[in-house]
Amino acid sequence: MKRIVTSLLAAAAAVVVHGQARAADDVVIGAVYPLTGNGAAVGLDAKAVLEVGQDLLNNKHDAIPMLMGKGGGLAHLGGAHIRIVFADSQNDPQKARAEAERLITQEHAVAIIGSYTSATAATISQVTERYEVPYMSADNSSPSLNQRGLKWFFRTSPHDEMFTAAMFQFFKDIGAKTGHPVKSVALFYEDSIFGSDSSAVQRKLAGAAGINVAADIKYRASSPSLSAEAQRLKAADADVIMPSSYTSDAILILRAMNEIGYKPKAVMAQAAGFQEQGFLTGAGPLAEGVMSRSSFALDATKSRPAIPAVNAVYKAKNNKDLNDNTSREFTALMVLADAVDRAGSAKPDDIRKALIATNVPGNQTIMPWAGIKFDETGQNTEGTPVVQQVTNGTYHTIWPFDLAVQETVWGVGK
Amino acid sequence: MTAMVFQVAIGGLLMGLIYALVAAGLSLIFGLMDIVNFAHGELMMLAMFAAFVIWQYAGLDPLMMLPIVAILLFGLGVLIYRGLIARALSVNFNRGMVQIFVTFGLAIFIRGAAQFVFGGEFKSINTGWLAGRTAEIAGVYLPLPQVAASFVCLAAFAGLLLISRTEFGRALEATREDRDAVALIGIDRDHIFALGWGLGAATVGVAGVMLAGFYYVAPNVGANFALIAYVTVALGGFGSLLGALVAGVLIGEVEAITAAVLEPSLKQVGVFGIYMIVLMVRPRGLFGKL
Numbered sequence: 001m002k003r004i005v006t007s008l009l010a011a012a013a014a015v016v017v018h019g020q021a022r023a024a025d026d027v028v029i030g031a032v033y034p035l036t037g038n039g040a041a042v043g044l045d046a047k048a049v050l051e052v053g054q055d056l057l058n059n060k061h062d063a064i065p066m067l068m069g070k071g072g073g074l075a076h077l078g079g080a081h082i083r084i085v086f087a088d089s090q091n092d093p094q095k096a097r098a099e100a101e102r103l104i105t106q107e108h109a110v111a112i113i114g115s116y117t118s119a120t121a122a123t124i125s126q127v128t129e130r131y132e133v134p135y136m137s138a139d140n141s142s143p144s145l146n147q148r149g150l151k152w153f154f155r156t157s158p159h160d161e162m163f164t165a166a167m168f169q170f171f172k173d174i175g176a177k178t179g180h181p182v183k184s185v186a187l188f189y190e191d192s193i194f195g196s197d198s199s200a201v202q203r204k205l206a207g208a209a210g211i212n213v214a215a216d217i218k219y220r221a222s223s224p225s226l227s228a229e230a231q232r233l234k235a236a237d238a239d240v241i242m243p244s245s246y247t248s249d250a251i252l253i254l255r256a257m258n259e260i261g262y263k264p265k266a267v268m269a270q271a272a273g274f275q276e277q278g279f280l281t282g283a284g285p286l287a288e289g290v291m292s293r294s295s296f297a298l299d300a301t302k303s304r305p306a307i308p309a310v311n312a313v314y315k316a317k318n319n320k321d322l323n324d325n326t327s328r329e330f331t332a333l334m335v336l337a338d339a340v341d342r343a344g345s346a347k348p349d350d351i352r353k354a355l356i357a358t359n360v361p362g363n364q365t366i367m368p369w370a371g372i373k374f375d376e377t378g379q380n381t382e383g384t385p386v387v388q389q390v391t392n393g394t395y396h397t398i399w400p401f402d403l404a405v406q407e408t409v410w411g412v413g414k
Numbered sequence: 415m416t417a418m419v420f421q422v423a424i425g426g427l428l429m430g431l432i433y434a435l436v437a438a439g440l441s442l443i444f445g446l447m448d449i450v451n452f453a454h455g456e457l458m459m460l461a462m463f464a465a466f467v468i469w470q471y472a473g474l475d476p477l478m479m480l481p482i483v484a485i486l487l488f489g490l491g492v493l494i495y496r497g498l499i500a501r502a503l504s505v506n507f508n509r510g511m512v513q514i515f516v517t518f519g520l521a522i523f524i525r526g527a528a529q530f531v532f533g534g535e536f537k538s539i540n541t542g543w544l545a546g547r548t549a550e551i552a553g554v555y556l557p558l559p560q561v562a563a564s565f566v567c568l569a570a571f572a573g574l575l576l577i578s579r580t581e582f583g584r585a586l587e588a589t590r591e592d593r594d595a596v597a598l599i600g601i602d603r604d605h606i607f608a609l610g611w612g613l614g615a616a617t618v619g620v621a622g623v624m625l626a627g628f629y630y631v632a633p634n635v636g637a638n639f640a641l642i643a644y645v646t647v648a649l650g651g652f653g654s655l656l657g658a659l660v661a662g663v664l665i666g667e668v669e670a671i672t673a674a675v676l677e678p679s680l681k682q683v684g685v686f687g688i689y690m691i692v693l694m695v696r697p698r699g700l701f702g703k704l
Contacts, residue, residue: 036526038634040534191679219678224433224638225666227425228673228681235418247536251630259557259628260421261548278536282630286546 026083027074027346029336030103032114032124034091038222041247041278042116042325043088046139048318049326050084050113053333056313057082066306067364068334068341076344082337085109089120096120100127110346111136111336116325117246118142118193125153133348134339134355138332139325141270142197146377152348154355156332156372158383160194160244160270163293164201166385167268168209170399171240174408177401182266186215186238188229188253189270190245195221198244198270214238222248230256233264240266247273251282254413258286264412267291268387275324280393285414291389296327297368297397299405300386307366322366331365335372368403417553422674423667428560430666431567432621436639437646437658438574439617445653446590446610449499449513453521455640456528457615461487461622462631463528466537469626475542476627477562483623484616491615494520495608528633537631545627563624570620571659577613578655586610590653642685649689651702660700664688 031050033043056064058081061071073079085107089096096115103109104127111134115121121140128135129150137145137155141163146155158166175181187202189195195218206213215236219229230253233241241264243253250273257264269292273279280287298321301307310330311322322330335358340346343354360372362382371382387399389408398408440454451457461483468479502516503509539545544558577583588596589606597603629635646665650657665685672684692700 036529036534038632040529040633041536042534044534217678219673220681222638223678223681224642225425225429225669226678227429228422228670229678231418231422231425231674232678248630248632248635251536251538255546255628258546259548259555259560260425261550261555276536278630278632281540282536282538284538284540284546 025078025080027077027080027340028107028109029082029084029333030100030107030109030112031084031086032089032096032099032103032112032120033086033116034120035086035088037090037092038248039089039091039116039246041276043091045318045320045323045326046116046329047086049314049322049330050086050333052310052314052317053330053337054082054084056310057334057337064306064309065364066310066334066366067360068338069306074337074341076341077346080346082333082340084113084333089115089124091117091120093119093123097123097127100124101131104128104131104133109133110340110348111351113138113329113332113336115140118145118197121145122193125150128152134336134352136332136336136355138329141272142193143201144193144197146379150378152352153378154374154380155378156335156380156383157295157328158369158385159379160198161201162383163270163295163385164198164205166387166399167202167242167293168205168211170268170387171211172209173399173401178408180410182211182239184212184214184236184238184240185268186217186233186236186241187213188215188217188219188233188241188243188245190221190249191218192221194246194272195244202242202244202270212238219249221246223252226252226256227259229253230260230262233257234260234262237262237265240268242268242270243274244270245273247276247278247282250274250276250279254283254286254290258413266410267412269293271295271324275395277320277323280390284393286412287390287393288414289390289409289412291387291398291408292324292395293385294324294388294395294397295367295369295383295385296322296324297386297388297403298322298327298395299397300368300403303363303403304366304368305363310366327366331367331372334365335360368397420554422670424554424556426667426670427663428557428564428666429670430663431564432560432625432662433639433642433646433665434659434662435567435570435621435624436618437643437650437662438571438655439614439621440643441647441650441653441655441658442574442617443611443614444647446586447503447593447607449517450644451614452514452517452640453494453524454614454618454643455636455638456521456524457487457490457636458618458622458625458639459528459631459633459636460490460524461619462626462629462635463532464619465623465626466539466631469539469542476539476559476623477543477566480566480620480623484619487619487622488612488616491611491613492608494615495611499611500604500607525633525636532633534633538629539626539631542627557628559624559628563627566620566624570617571655574613574617574655582606582609645685645689647699649692649699651699654699654701657699657701 087099343350650661
């Protein structure tokens with residue numbers, strides 16, 4: 001009996017030791033996303049694409065022509081694997097804060113990646129600053145996030161100021177090209193940090209470009225009805241409606257405009273909900289002609305040869321094409337993994353130094369960007385966005401003109 | 415200008431009638447047995463998903479599937495009463511707390527289960543007899559799916575009023591008045607409660623199906639409506655059907671007018687402002703009997 005117990009204990013100890021040895025090999029990255037609640041659709045896609053990234057980093061496969069595209073683990077860390085631990089923010093800034101803290105203290109994450117909504121990124125990045133681990137902002141777009149003097153904040157994605165500058169550049173270019181100038185815009189934005197930051201930049205740039213702001217409508221996110229808001233947009237009838245909205249509101253406002261017989265001349269969205277599949281199916285023919293800024297161009301396969309390979313793996317797993325959000329999440333993970341690899345160490349401080357030294361040319365990513373290089377605030381300065389337009393239910397790139405796959409069409413809805 | 419005023423008023427009315435029907439089921443259950451059903455919005459969400467699934471696989475129009483979903487929800491309501499609420503009512507300690515947490519827990523469970531089964535993606539019913547259609551009268555646009563929903567709401571209210579005139583309705587009323595005394599005259603209290611839950615769930619089911627015809631379907635869609643339903647019930651008076659109808663329309667109008675005149679982000683301020691005033695002047699609600 002005694003012998004049996006002893007051998008059982010020995011076996012258990014062996015399992016524990018083995019488990020520890022395995023854990024020491026793995027580099028743990030925490031990922032905070034809304035996996036339940038009103039951001040769940042985006043959060044679950046993020047989880048899927050990060051898992052795809054994790055598999056591509058760790059497993060052996062045919063080389064993909066991109067950063068960290070070889071697979072087989074982190075070469076400078078003896079082939080160590082990246083292990084992503086997911087946590088659910090429920091799209092609540094306070095829960096996001098608690099989960100980030102748990103990932104760092106309990107799961108020993110050496111970096112955090114996140115988090116879709118800017119409101120949750122604001123709290124997560126305070127936790128990472130306190131614990132001194134890098135926060136890799138994959139898809140948060142509020143310009144204020146990197147303006148808070150944080151040392152551990154890094155953002156690969158362009159922020160809304162860069163996105164908005166691109167939109168106004170597009171207005172100018174398209175006016176010069178087609179003789180169809182944009183004279184007035186209607187701002188339509190939800191009432192959290194994303195909407196207010198986005199609209200503030202749009203207001204500023206509209207003023208600078210001499211474009212009249214015909215309506216300035218701040219609405220309550222997730223309202224049951226947006227019909228009165230649609231009425232105000234109709235009354236203003238601006239040349240371009242510029243919404244900053246998440247999916248549910250994006251569907252509702254297009255339907256509400258249709259319900260009162262209003263066909264907008266043009267819609268230029270600050271991506272977010274407008275780039276989601278749920279919006280495209282939900283709004284259906286009403287979405288035809290909607291324009292949106294995007295940091296991703298699925299159709300830019302000529303200059304970004306890695307897109308088809310990555311998209312195929314992702315589509316096999318999640319039955320969707322890569323979009324504006326998932327592509328950025330994937331890219332952020334690759335940049336982070338590359339930094340860990342170059343650091344040759346899983347110490348947060350070494351990873352931070354490697355991140356600061358990051359310099360990746362655009363064609364080594366799946367993004368249409370010029371490249372990835374962080375300034376002293378942790379912002380990637382080379383993330384150049386594109387403008388896309390919905391035709392036949394999907395987005396196609398229409399600007400910059402050298403990346404365009406089709407001509408710009410005016411008018412929204414069929 | 416007049417067209418715009420009418421447009422805003424009609425928008426408020428059409429949405430208000432939906433609010434009213436969602437609140438009616440909640441009010442019914444509360445009036446009957448003093449239980450606030452925190453899973454009410456989730457029942458509506460389930461009805462919307464049921465409508466979506468039937469539309470996707472059988473291609474039925476929302477109007478056609480109305481009876482099917484109403485019966486499904488009726489059964490679910492009875493099941494929830496028999497399986498959970500009856501048990502929660504029979505505990506001997508901390509009964510109030512148990513009753514709150516049983517429906518609250520149910521709400522979280524249903525939402526999680528819906529996300530597990532259907533995923534978090536937003537879904538919509540895009541085709542149907544009325545989908546996306548509008549009618550124009552003198553510059554005022556009427557979205558037909560919402561107009562149909564309004565008529566169904568009014569019909570549902572008429573149906574509920576008719577039911578309250580039947581023997582079953584009188585038994586409901588008697589059980590509400592004194593749940594112990596009715597046993598003496600041979601009314602099975604448990605039976606009445608179960609039917610009350612069935613009726614409440616079926617009512618919100620009808621609202622859910624009509625809403626699904628012009629709204630998106632997602633696991634969290636009920637939460638947005640549930641908050642307004644609680645306010646509607648409190649504003650109209652707990653347990654009053656007429657109160658739910660009037661308060662629903664009132665809330666729809668206040669919301670639309672606040673959004674059109676003031677800033678749209680303040681529209682709930684208008685709603686809760688009216689609610690506070692009624693609460694101060696008439697704490698039992700507009701049509702409350704207590």
